[in-house]
Amino acid sequence: MLPIAAVLGVALVLHSARRKQPFIDVRMLARNRPLTVTYLRAGAVLMIVYCILYGFAQWLESGAGFSTSQAGLITMPMSLLAAVSSVTGGRTKGIRGPFIVSIGAALAGCICLFFIDSSKSAWIIAAAVVCFGVPQGMFSTATQTAVYLQAPADEIGTAAGLQRTAGYLGAIAATSLLGALYGKTASDHGLHSLAIVMGVLSACLFVATIFDRTIPRIATV
Numbered sequence: 001m002l003p004i005a006a007v008l009g010v011a012l013v014l015h016s017a018r019r020k021q022p023f024i025d026v027r028m029l030a031r032n033r034p035l036t037v038t039y040l041r042a043g044a045v046l047m048i049v050y051c052i053l054y055g056f057a058q059w060l061e062s063g064a065g066f067s068t069s070q071a072g073l074i075t076m077p078m079s080l081l082a083a084v085s086s087v088t089g090g091r092t093k094g095i096r097g098p099f100i101v102s103i104g105a106a107l108a109g110c111i112c113l114f115f116i117d118s119s120k121s122a123w124i125i126a127a128a129v130v131c132f133g134v135p136q137g138m139f140s141t142a143t144q145t146a147v148y149l150q151a152p153a154d155e156i157g158t159a160a161g162l163q164r165t166a167g168y169l170g171a172i173a174a175t176s177l178l179g180a181l182y183g184k185t186a187s188d189h190g191l192h193s194l195a196i197v198m199g200v201l202s203a204c205l206f207v208a209t210i211f212d213r214t215i216p217r218i219a220t221v
Contacts, residue, residue, distance in 0.1 A: 024165070025158055034214035035150040035159060039166040041099070042143045044205055045135055046170030047177070048106050048198045052078075052132045054171075055178045055194060059186040064118040064125070074126045081133030086141055095149075096215045098142035103206045105134035110199035117188040149216045 016022035029036045060071040085102075092098055109131035116128045143163065151159030177197065182190040209215070 024162065025155070028152075028155060028158065029162075032150065032152075035147065037212065037214050038143060038146045038150060039162060041205065041209065042139075042163060043166040043170040043173070044201060045103060045106065045139055046167045047173045048110075048202060049132065049136050049139075050171040050174035051177060051194060051198055052109075052129065053136075054174055055182065055186065055191075056129055056132075058178070058182070059191045060125070061186075063186040063188060063191065066122070070122065074122050075129065077126055077130045078133040078136070081130055082136035084137065085134045086137030088138060092142075094217065095142050095146050096209070096212075096217070098138045099209050099215065100206065102135040102139035102142070103202055103209055105131045107199060107202035107206055110195045110202055113195035114192055114199070117191075146216065150214075 012024065013026050016024050016026045029039070057071050057075060060066045060074060061068065066074065109129060112128035112131065116125055120128075144160075147159050147163050148156065178194070181193045181197070
């Protein structure tokens, strides 16, 4: 399916480049590098987020043996932190800071995941995954602000739609990665492999974000 997807992707780009009002404005992406970088970062971080939202609960139930209600309670602190970090991120004037904190929290969460297994208590498992609440909340609000600052005023609607598209692509990539690493059943080995892949990606994003000059210094919206 990958070669087919590549061919169709190229066809979509060529078709969109010839249309005056395309579904995906590739011309806007080509001439607006800061906005394109924002989309790429959003897709990558949201892939990590969806790996946790989809894959961690699956591991809790099939790998660690928790019930559905227990799995929900274990992930509740992460959800609460996501809500708190969303409010905090919305009140922060800068954008680079929330990006770095969010990605750094994801990296810390990946490191913690590597050291847990099905023999650990629910409290330890909940503590290991709680860091992923920060990118769920703070990163989303910072990305939305960045899109509004970097997109032309007459293309805000299109830019906001492409932001959602980047998120959906991240979710699709997450399900593909989970299928490749988990196989038929989520196991400790699959979780640790997932932590390694997400950790490497988080580390690369962390360094790239620190040196990214396309990020606006101050949010003035």
